[in-house]
Amino acid sequence: xxxxxxxxxxxxxxxxxxxxxxxxxxxxxxxxxxxxxxxxxxxxxxxxxxxxxxxxxxxxxxxxxxxxxxxxxxxxxxxxxxxxxxxxxxxxxxxxxxxxxxxxxxxxxxxxxxxxxxxxxxxxxxxxxxxxxxxxxx
Amino acid sequence: xxxxxxxxxxxxxxxxxxxxxxxxxxxxxxxxxxxxxxxxxxxxxxxxxxxxxxxxxxxxxxxxxxxxxxxxxxxxxxxxxxxxxxxxxxxxxxxxxxxxxxxxxxxxxxxxxxxxxxxxxxxxxxxxxxxxxxxxxx
Amino acid sequence: xxxxxxxxxxxxxxxxxxxxxxxxxxxxxxxxxxxxxxxxxxxxxxxxxxxxxxxxxxxxxxxxxxxxxxxxxxxxxxxxxxxxxxxxxxxxxxxxxxxxxxxxxxxxxxxxxxxxxxxxxxxxxxxxxxxxxxxxxx
Numbered sequence: 001x002x003x004x005x006x007x008x009x010x011x012x013x014x015x016x017x018x019x020x021x022x023x024x025x026x027x028x029x030x031x032x033x034x035x036x037x038x039x040x041x042x043x044x045x046x047x048x049x050x051x052x053x054x055x056x057x058x059x060x061x062x063x064x065x066x067x068x069x070x071x072x073x074x075x076x077x078x079x080x081x082x083x084x085x086x087x088x089x090x091x092x093x094x095x096x097x098x099x100x101x102x103x104x105x106x107x108x109x110x111x112x113x114x115x116x117x118x119x120x121x122x123x124x125x126x127x128x129x130x131x132x133x134x135x136x137x138x
Numbered sequence: 139x140x141x142x143x144x145x146x147x148x149x150x151x152x153x154x155x156x157x158x159x160x161x162x163x164x165x166x167x168x169x170x171x172x173x174x175x176x177x178x179x180x181x182x183x184x185x186x187x188x189x190x191x192x193x194x195x196x197x198x199x200x201x202x203x204x205x206x207x208x209x210x211x212x213x214x215x216x217x218x219x220x221x222x223x224x225x226x227x228x229x230x231x232x233x234x235x236x237x238x239x240x241x242x243x244x245x246x247x248x249x250x251x252x253x254x255x256x257x258x259x260x261x262x263x264x265x266x267x268x269x270x271x272x273x274x275x276x
Numbered sequence: 277x278x279x280x281x282x283x284x285x286x287x288x289x290x291x292x293x294x295x296x297x298x299x300x301x302x303x304x305x306x307x308x309x310x311x312x313x314x315x316x317x318x319x320x321x322x323x324x325x326x327x328x329x330x331x332x333x334x335x336x337x338x339x340x341x342x343x344x345x346x347x348x349x350x351x352x353x354x355x356x357x358x359x360x361x362x363x364x365x366x367x368x369x370x371x372x373x374x375x376x377x378x379x380x381x382x383x384x385x386x387x388x389x390x391x392x393x394x395x396x397x398x399x400x401x402x403x404x405x406x407x408x409x410x411x412x413x414x
Contacts, residue, residue: 002173002276004241035278036314036410038174040241042250044190050374052320052366057355061363062370064352069207069345076202079195087199090190094200098188098253099239101375103280103316103408110408112318115374132241132248134174136274136412137278140311140413142379176312178379180388182328207345214340217333225337228328232338236326236391237377270379270386272312274412 001138003030007131011121014085016051016059019131020117024108026133033107035137039117040099042130045089046121047096053116066092072124089122096120104137139276141168145269149259152223154189154197157269158255162246164271171245173275177238177255180268183227184259185234191254204230210262227260234258242275277414279306283407287397290361292327292335295407296393300384302409309383311413315376315393318406321365322397323372329392342368348400365398372396380413 007022019039027037041048052058070091073084080086100117102109111117119129145160157177165175179186190196208229211222218224238255240247249255257267283298295315303313317324328334346367349360356362376393378385387393395405 002274004172004243034280036412038239038241040239042248042253044188044250044252049370050320051370055355055357058363058366061353061355062367065346065367068352070203076206077199079193079199081193087196090196091200091203094187094189095233095371097235097373101239101314101316101377103314103410105280105408110318112320112406114320115318130250132243134241136174142310142381176377176379178377180386180391182326182388182390208341214344215337217331217337219331225334228334229338229341232325232327233371235373239377268388270381272379274312 001032002136004134007133009119009129011127011129013126014121014124017119018116019119023117023133027104027109027135030135032135032137035104037102037104037109038099038134040132044093045123046119046129047093047098048100049096049118049120050115051118052114054114085124092122139170140274142272145271147257147267149265149267151264152259152262155257156254157257161255161271165242165246165273168273170242170273170275173242175240175242175247176272178270179236182231183261184257184267185231185236186238187234187256187258188253189256190252192252223262230260277308278412280410283409285395285405287403287405289402290397290400293395294392295395299393299409303380303384303411306411308380308411308413311380313378313380313385314410316408317374320369321399322395322405323369323374324376325372325394325396326391327394328390330390361400368398
């Protein structure tokens, strides 16, 4: 049985947003017990990741790492029409994930104890983001 | 219903190749309405990505970023049998994707407006590349 | 038909571990011919990758690259409770994969000739790791 739904999120700009409970709700609503849950983001300047969900410093350090590795306003970038964070947002998306595929068991995504599902907004301005969730199982 | 097909591409060497229409054709041929499309590359020196499909400068800037982050001929690399771009090609593949999993709705991959599916050839010489497409749905 | 199993691995600390034969065994046991195999790691300080399986120097060079790109003990990191390799392990996981989705054909993962499935332990100390394998097909 396959079903599909959407999660919509208005971000406040660059940062990480925990969507674990939204994803779990989508799986619960799908009514399957065993299978897979695909989480897909319909954008190229925001991305998805599974990350440690206990210490907020982990998320801050990830942002620090990305800001250093892909600096806003780096003169090597030519695609700057939308500002200094435009091209870095695409690079950050390429280096992380556009889709996650999570095992479902007993009617929920069977994540590890410390795993959360995060949307990572890479643009500095607020954006409306859409995530498609497709659940496939019995 | 599950079906599988292949996309074959002869690259002209390093660069990005838009395979969105090939993937959409595979989904159309599969005859499903709702489900998922898995795109898998059978190589470790070329990879896949979802990327902004409007401004070609984005793809050029991505190449610039990767060339700087994983320089050809970097003396830290010991696996150099096939030349200075050999090991960087493996690193670039690891940092991007070997498989993409795209939601299917109304008989096509339901991508965002600005998302295209790209094969990224990381070797400087031309290569024949094979991508397996597996479609699963109703 | 969907089935699910687990692979458990005791690592000796940082390094790559070939789990290709474990994944192929799981697919064989599932008894499907055509479909997909999802490999999912239940941790945020170890990850998965598809990598060249012929020359061990490739895996060593990947480790060298990651150690240089995400150095242990980097003073930019504040999440250091578990030691200098703690936060780098999370960053390395984010830059690689938590899940792989492999096409199944003729009852096995239809990988390219040079592709192996690896678990990459990013912590320096030994850890017990669990990988969930979900097989979906006919």
